Amino acid sequence: MDRKTYTAELASLRELRTEITAAEKVVATAQKELDRLTGQRSRRVAGLAGYEGAQAAPIAKASGLTLADIVRIAPLLDPTPAAVREARPAASAVPVPVAEPAAQPVAVVAPAVTQQPAPAEFAPVPADQAVPVEQPVEQPAAPAAPIAAPATVAVVQPAAVVEGGPRVLPEIPQGPAGDRFAAVTSGLVSTRPNFTQQTRVTVFLDVAAGELVAREHTLRLNLGAKSPGEILDAVLAAAPGTERIYVTAGAPWHEGAERYSTLKDAVAAWLNTPSQRWTTATGAGKDKLAGHFVHQRQPVGRYAPAADPKSVVEVRSIGEWFDTGGADPATCRDAFRLLWQALRRYFDDAVLMGSPSQTGRDLWTRTIPTKGKWAGGYPVMSQELRGLLHATGGQGRTELLPPPRVPQQLPGLVEFDATFAYGKQTWKSGVGAPRRVTARAFAAMDQAAQAKALMACSHWHIRVTVPQGWDHVGLLPAPVPGDRAWEYPATGGATFTTWAGGAEVHLALTNHLMPWKVEVLDGLIWEDGKPIDDWGKKLKAAWADLTNLSKLHGDERQRTAAYLASRAVRSILLFGIGGFAQRPRTVTGTTPIGEALPAGVEILGQDENVVTWQRSTGFSRDPNAHPEWAARVWSGARTALLSMKMREDDVMVGALHLPAHSIVAFRTDAIYTTADVTWPYHGQPGEFLKKGHLPGPVAAPTTLEELLALRDLGRAHYAQGGNR
Structure with missing residues (x-):
């Protein structure tokens, strides 16, 4: 080829590029329209399922879908007889083709890290409601030879319980079926209301x-x-x-x-x-x-x-919204009035809805950006991924450590409560479709990339081994029988398979006591974003305003009302985050005696007139469902409960910085311990406030009821000036 021909080919290539760009725009426009139409079809199919006499076959014919598609959109239309469904083998036992061999899970080594006047009415009609500390750096182990992938796929419904054994958590299958997990739902985005x-x-x-x-x-x-x-x-x-x-x-x-x-x-x-x-x-x-x-x-x-x-x-x-603490109805009214006034300073169109969850989600939608990458709204994860997060994204840590983990007679009991704990965790969340990281892909990363992956907004399928000689509390959750039940193994040599957030995995690898062994089996990494940061900042500002008012107001009734209102803000954030998780929806209803009950219901009770029932409608096409955000907040809070650096004071706080065998219990954002330590406290979200102190000797609690009784005694003693 001579230079002239070369130049001509370049010009032709530029022309071709222009034509391709134009064609891509046409395809994108067509795809957008296709997504809109298919989304509309799915909504109509789901709506038809509400008719008691609806059948899957005619709906499939009318919509141009298969029966399987109809049942996936509206599970209540499954025409399979109940007896046949019950006789089916579990989905996790159904062989599936193996698309590619899976790499041997790779042990993760500890990466190096550096450290206005109030209205007369308060609430609206909901628009839609149905019922690190541095560690020596080791070289990563060479990847082992590939092993065959297991010929089973764990289902992403409530995780299975093996008879006499632990709950089996779902996993991401290989091949195209697994690709659906690392995807978003077509045509479903969180948009700002108009x-x-x-x-x-x-x-x-x-x-x-x-x-x-x-x-x-x-x-x-x-x-x-x-x-x-x-x-x-x-x-x-x-x-x-x-x-x-x-x-x-x-x-x-x-x-x-x-x-x-x-x-x-x-x-x-x-x-x-x-x-x-x-x-x-x-x-x-x-x-x-x-x-x-x-x-x-x-x-x-x-x-x-x-x-x-x-x-x-x-x-x-x-x-x-809050525990009234005996406050009269007038004080409760004033609390709602102060709550509305505080929120209106930060949310121009704040309206209190029936519940904190509804209010939190409505306020959040009004912070969705109108400019930038996500101006069109935040995409909703695939149904498969939402199911996975539902089954594997545990909430707050609740654990009682009875004797012999602690002495039979405690020298005392101190309660440290993390102030507005979840409020500290809203600064970063994952956005967009996640990137899947297999064991092989993780092993191919260098140490810096592994550390970066773990510190990103991520969710990891791991096999964990507690190191021999470990003598403190457990660091990572392990499933136990029961819906969404977890324990925290702490016995040296114990091995278990689980899912955990990147923050928790990173802490297990880099804690100052002894690094744990963690094998990565699979993982999902999202792009770091701030979808709930503005919402969280505004709620924290309103909470701070009301907290200050509850201390400074000259009228005792108004101080009480302001305190109750501050607790309501906490509920808005707490339950708002829980609302992002979008659990499978449960609908309750009643049917007159003698009439046929809807399919798939669980009877709650009946009297001479009606039968009261409930049924699960599964995961709806909720445009504000973001369990990936809830899972990251919960994981971050569980990590901070164990170890957190107060940067202004250059002090490490949390359970791992208390003596071994001094931890009596965890309750979401509280630590109960025999160690009376002095941690800095400035009233900021996430900081540990000493709320109770009960002098010993105290019999170690063995039940939740005993723990709560000791908690109440400790709070009363401390409020009266004891052990300050």
Whole structure:
């Protein structure tokens, strides 16, 4: 080829490039339209599943999908007879083709690291609701010869429990099936809303005292036998237009609970007490508030007047937001008012919704960026990945360490509580589709890359061995029988397979006591982002404002109200993060006696009129489902509970910096220990506050009830100036 020909070919190549770019734009536009249409089809299929007589076959024919596709979108339409489904072998035992041999899991070596006036109504109608410390650096081991991949795939539903053995966690399969895990759901993104939430007229009711606070008025009511109908009649007569009733004291749903075998049965019976004037709300239009939510202590009753079934009045427990500590309804009203005022300083369109979770998620959606890479919204992970995170992303650490881990007689018991612990963990989260890192790929990384991978927003499938001679608490969670139950092995030589966040794995490898052996089996790494950072900062600012007000206000009632409001902000963040996890949704409902029950329901109870039931509807197409964010926050909080550096003070704090065998228990963000240490405290999120001290000798607790009793005694003693 001569120079002239070369130049001509370059020009031709540039022309071809232009044509390819134009064609790519056409394809992208077509793909976007295809995604929109397929998403619309899926929503319509899911909607059709709500009809009791719906069948998968005609829906499949009409939609152009296979029966398998229909059942995947709407599991309730599975036409397989129940007996056949029950007789099927477990999915984890079904052989599947092996796309490629898997590399031998590789032991990870410890990488080197460097260290306005308030409104009369408070809450809106939800738009949609259905019911390191440095270690010597070793050279990485050479990858072992590949071994055959196991010919099974663990299912990503609630993890299996082997008879007499531990719960078996899911894993990512090889080949195309595994590719679906490292993907996002087509056509499903979290977007900023273009509407303002509506408010709901809210009142506060002490059922025990019959005291109602509606706006600025305090009234005395006769609630009769305290059935739902009597409460609604009395409240609506005194405060017409009421749409939400917060019960601040009295728990009417526990009336006559001794007549029932379980507290849940008692609550269900109370919620469904017959009334001539009131019926269970069924919802209408965009307002899908419908049906009761049966919970032992914080139920939600949704009722509609028989003459106007589209109107909805909710009866809820204020315990969803905070423990009143005996505060009267007027103080609770003032707490909600202060809460709204504090949030409006940081969220222009803040409206308090029925629950902290709903409020937290609504406020978060209003922080979704309008500029930059994620201006179009944050993509939602694939259903497979959401299921995996649901089964493997544990929440707070709850563990009791009885004798012989601690002495039978404790020299004392000290409680350290991490202030607003989850608030410290919102600064970074993973965004976009994750990148899968196999054992072979991890082994091919150099030490710096391995450390970077672990410190990124990541989730790892690992095999762990506790080092011989280890004499402190466990560092990594291991599954045990029971839904989402975990333990923390600490016996030298113990080996287990689990999933854990990168922060926890990094701590196990780099802790100052003794590095653990960790073999990487698989992993997922997300791009580092800040999707909940702005939301978290604003909530922490509101919390700080209310906390300061609770200490400085001249009026005792307002100090109490401000304190309750600060606890409500904590609940908004705590339950807002839990809402990102999007557990499989459970719907409760009632059916008149004699009528056919919906398919797949679990009966909770019945009376002479109705059967109360619940059923799981699985993972919905929730545009705000982000379990990857919740898992990272929870993993970070569990890590900080063990070891955290207070940079301003240059001090390491956490359980690993207490003497071995001094740890009595962990409860989410609290450490109970016999060691009375002095850790710096500045009132910032994540810092450990000494909240209780009970002098010894104290019998070591062996049950949760005993621990909580000692906690209460320790808090009371400390509040009176003991052991300060």
